[in-house]
Amino acid sequence: MSILVRPPKRKLDEVDALNDGPRKQNSNSSDLGLSQWASRPPSEQTETSGDSQALVVSLRELHSNRGSPVLFENGPLQSPRNFHPKASVVLIGIRGTGKSSLAVILSASSGRRLIDADRYFHQITGYSRAAFKKENDHAEYRKQEARVFESMLADNQDGCVIACGAGSMERSGQQLLREYARTHPVIHVTRDPASIQSYLKAWDTQKVRHFLDLSGPIYRGCSNLEFFNLSETIRGQRVFRDGHDSPSDPKVDQRAHTPTPFLTLKRVQRDFLRFIAFVTGDGAELSRQHASFPLSLLPVESRSYTSAVSVPFSAIGDKDLDIEELEFGADAFELAIDVTGSSNLVEVDSNLADNISQAVATIRRNIIVPLIYHVQSYMAPVGSLSPNHTPQRCPDDEYLNLVRHGLRLAPDFLTIDLSRDDTLLTQIMSIKGLIRIIGHFEAFHPLAGGWDGDEFMKVYERAKRIGCDMVRLCQPAESMEDNLAVQRFRHRIQSLPVSGLPLIAYNTGPLGRVSRCFNPILTPVTHSSLVYTSPAQLRPYITSRDAQKALYNSFVLDPMQFFVFGANVTYSMSPAMHNTAFELCGMPHLYSIYQSPTLRGLNDLVENQHFGGSSVSLPYKTEVIPLLHSMSPHAQAIGAVNTLIPIRNLDDSDPRASQESSVHLEKSRAGPIKGLHGDNTDWIGICNCIRRGLSPANAVRPSSTGLIIGSGGMARAAVYSMIHLGVQNIFVYNRTIANAEKVAHHYNRQDLHPKAERMSTGRPRVGTLASLQDPWPSAFKQPTIIVSCIPAHSIGGQPAPNFHMPSHWLESPTGGVIVDLAYKPLNTPLMKQMRALSHRGWVALDGLDVLPEQGFAQFELFTGRRAPRRLMRTIVLQEYKDDEGQDDQNAIRDRLQNLDGQPT
Known part of the structure; x- marks a missing residue:
């Protein structure tokens, strides 16, 4: 059985009615735009959708005896999905899915040339599709369409993003796309029916759902990848691009209200660009995206005692399920597809693929850890509660199609069932692309000889032979001795003469919980909200917090002491932020204030073996x-350190290896300190806030310009954050011009871009501005990224700066983002000025946004664990105290009620 089977036959008049329904002009369409869309006259602010009748023709052919296009013997499902990083990307999908907006986003961010298939047809023929059909019969139109489409694909093999409308989906177009998909990403863009209906402004949601059922097999048959365009939601309500402007009252925090239209596509932009970077193997872009979270730069299997929270697909639709909370403490997120063997699978077949795609998109929207896609091969029969009952295995074709659909979604990891035969498994391996494969084998009854026998070793060796990247083995524990046996098996693997695959090995059932605690790589855990056993039953699972506490209680890991060190740090909110996070994650650590009038106070910290x-x-x-x-390279480039990490193992023969091992991998183990490693996370806090507030219309391009106010250490971090984002034109303004010139010289003498990037984008340049009265330099665009690094309160008896931006430096037609690092008072004069300009596209963030963002990175560097982001943001807001105005406290209450803890 295929989850992507041919849909049941429909009446063609129903299909025709859907395709030829009214097309209301929608100038706020999410399928257009950004800055290009905003600059068009109203008469052009509609999607060039092409000839919708072409899809009707395709549907007629689908209903013929030619068979489902999804199951072509050598179609896209069998392509290897290994692409050249510069290979052109094709986007296909029905109207209203947002493919045109995604194409603009990708073009603006990557520099790819944007090609619209319908415009290309007009350029080649001199006619729109409708006009050409009016002048010619349908046969001639189909021939011309085939010639134009073939030419478009053949002439644009590299460096392009191609958006195809329904007019490209003639039968010949389908064949061309299938051929193109052998060497290029062809991405089917889909969306939920309610969002599509809101865009179309016609038909009801049920009709849209009906149309998706009919068209889905055609689009999937022509593509090798799939991206679900998840609509933005605020307070549980969908937000489309026609959202209301933010309030212009400068006392109101705009983030607590419906976002400006400029940010409506922000999270979609992030999700899609990460998806493209992964499927094209763009390592440089992935590194840039992951730099904000240090653990993301390390392979998860290289770290000790990591965990993966397993969440069933059937639970994702629960409206009360908090995915970000599920991720707390975990190092990976496993989506367990638990639909195999369902007696009513045929009835949900037409929607299942869309539902899985939406679940994956929802998870990605809320997590930063890797995603594991796991198809449950075995399901217990309905009504069977006996733990000794062997679950039923689903048929190979059903399992294979669920796995194939997972490959289309490009998760970080995908499991394969090692109980299946080699023919099926090698087929999966041949089309996996860059997805890493975990060979999974679960014995529901103890194997002969258990962990000390030969059966598990045979499974392990088979996983190596097939080409898996990791192997996961488990069986039920019948006694506590079985937990020692699995440790012996792990030791056997480590003792092999040739380095083997990373091993995940544990026992299942209540007696196997101990083995899960001490399994070092991606041990499966659950979340308390997903535990359905009654209090009288023994729980067979553990949470990530359970696992952490067990490691400390058994002395495998040690409680550590952390500090904020400085000359005046009594006001710091970091202790409350970190200590609350430690408690939630099950870590017995302590974060304290250490104030010292001289640097010598650092000696006391280093002498503490629990430092x-x-x-x-x-x-x-x-x-x-x-x-x-x-x-770290970041601290070296900035010339300042805000994070110290102890080094306990030094090997002079290989200092680089010892640094990686001791700084990043050896966490929560006390002992003598032999050195200190310095890092800087200030730039991360600034960088993440810029990313959060920078609209897709202001995506960083070679012509983008940034502005820094101030010249201290934080100004240097701000310059570095802009360089990291790809900004090439940066200006520094400071009241003392000589200090601004020092900052500029510090960066202009460095070479921070790799050679390959310099050749394609140029080298960043940092200049200075002498006076607030000077006009903006005419050779450069107005700034769209501004960071203020000056205090807003009085210091040492000096009056508060009361800084305002010159209005002639704020003439960007698409607005921009400003980050004010001050937060005493919270509503600084600069914040009041910029929030009053929100209707022009300006988004303002403050120091209370920056502090937790840099704290997340510090938490990862300190503990080797993921930070509970929403909790840490909450603590910062709750701990904030300022006596300068009631407006600040009102804004804090508003932000706490509408807290957004989602990743940047």
């Missing part, structure tokens, strides 16, 4: 550098 790391505050961010054994 786990420290935040560094003024004035020691540069003074501490001579004391360090090593520094």
Whole structure:
């Protein structure tokens, strides 16, 4: 059985009615635009959808005896999905799915040339599709369409993003797309019916759903990848591009209200660009995206005692399910497809693929950890509660089609069932692309000889032979001795003369919980909200918090002490933020304030064998550098350190290896300290806030310009964050011009871009501005990214700066983002000024946005674990105190009620 089977026959007049229904002009369409859309006259602000009748023809052919296009013997499902990084990307899908907007987003962000299939037809023939059909019969139109479409694909093999309308979906177009998909990403863009209906402004949602059922097999048959365009939601309500403007009242925090239209596509932009970077193997772009979260730069199997939270597909639709909370403490998120063997699978067949795609998109929207796609091969029969009952295995074709659909969605990892035969498994391996494969084998009854026998070793060796990247083995524990046996098996694997596959091995059932706690790689865990056993029953599962607490209670890991170190740090909110996060994650650590009038106070911290790391505050961010054994590239480039990590293992023969092992991998283990490693996360906090507030219309391009106000250490971090984002034109303004010139010289003498990137984008340049009265430099575009790094309160008896941006520096036609690092008071004069300009596209963020963002990265560097992001944001807001105005406290209450803890 295929989950993508040919749909049941429909009356063609129903299909015709759907395709030829009214097309109301919608100037706020999510399928167009951004800055290009905004600049068009109203008469052109509609999607060039092409000839919708072409899809009707395709549907007629689908209902013929030619068979379902999804199951072509050598179609896209059998293509290897290994693409050249510059290979052109094709987007297909019905009207209203947002493929045109996605094409614009990708073009603006990557520099790919944007090609619209319908416009291309007009350019080649001199006619629109409708006009050409009016002048010619249908046979001639189909011939011309085939010639134009073939020419478009053949002439644009590299460096393009091609958006195809329904007019490209003639039978000949389908064949051309299938051929193109052998070497290029051809992405089927889909969306939920309610969002499509809102765009079309016609038909009801049920008709749209009916149309998706009919058209889905055609589009899937022509593509090798699938992207579900998840609509933005605020307070549980969908938000489309025709959302209302933010309130212009400068006292109102705009983030607590429906976002401006400029940010409506923000999260879609992030999701889609990450998807494209992964499927095309763009390592440089992936590294840039992951740099904000240090653990993302390390393979998950290289770290100790990692976990993967397993969530059933059947639970994702629960409206009360908080996916971000499920991720807390986990190092990966496993989506378990638990639909195999269902007695009513035929009835849900037409919607199942869309539902799985939407579930994957929903998960990705809320997590930062890798995604594992796992098809449950075995399902217990309905009504069977006996733990000794062997589950039923689903048929090979049903299993294979669910796995194939998972490959289309490009998860980080995908499991294959090692109980299946080699023919099926090698077929999956041949089309996996860049997805990493976990060979999974679960014994529902103990194997002969158990872990000490030969059966598990045979399974392990078979996984190696097939080409798996990891192997996961488990069986039920019948006694506590079985937990020692699995440790012995792990030792056997580690003792092999040739380095083997990373091994996930554990026992199942209540007696096997101990083995899960001590399994070092991606141990399966659950979340308390997903545990359905009654209190009287023994729980067979553990949570990530359970696993962490067990490791500390058994002395495998040690409680550590962390500090914020500086000359005046009594006001710091970091202790409350980190200590609450430690408690939630099951870590017995303590984060304290250590105030010292001199740098010598650092000696007391280093002599503490339980020292786990420290935040560094003024004035020691540069003074501490001579004391360090090593520094991260970020800290070296900025010339300042705000994070110290102890090094306990030094190997002079291989200092780089020891640095990686000790700094990133050896966490929560006490002992003598032999050196200190310095890092900087200030730039991460600024960078993430810029990303959050920068609209897709202002995506960074070679012509983009950034502006820094100030010249201190945070200004240097702000310049680095802009360089990291790809901004090539950066200006620094400071009241003392000489200090601004020092910052500019510091970066202009460095070469921070790899050679390949310099050749394609140029080298970043940092200039200075002498006076607020000077006009903006005419050779450069107005700034769309601004970071203010000056205080807003009085210091040392000096009056508050009361800084305002010159209006002639704020003439960007699409607005931009401003990050004000000050938060005392929260509603600074600059924030009031910029929030009053929100209707022009300006988005303002403050120091209370920056602090937790840099704290997430510090938490990862300190603990080797993912930070509970929403909790840490909540604590910062709750701990914030300021006596300068009631407006601040009102804004805090508003932000707490509408807290957004989702990843940047």
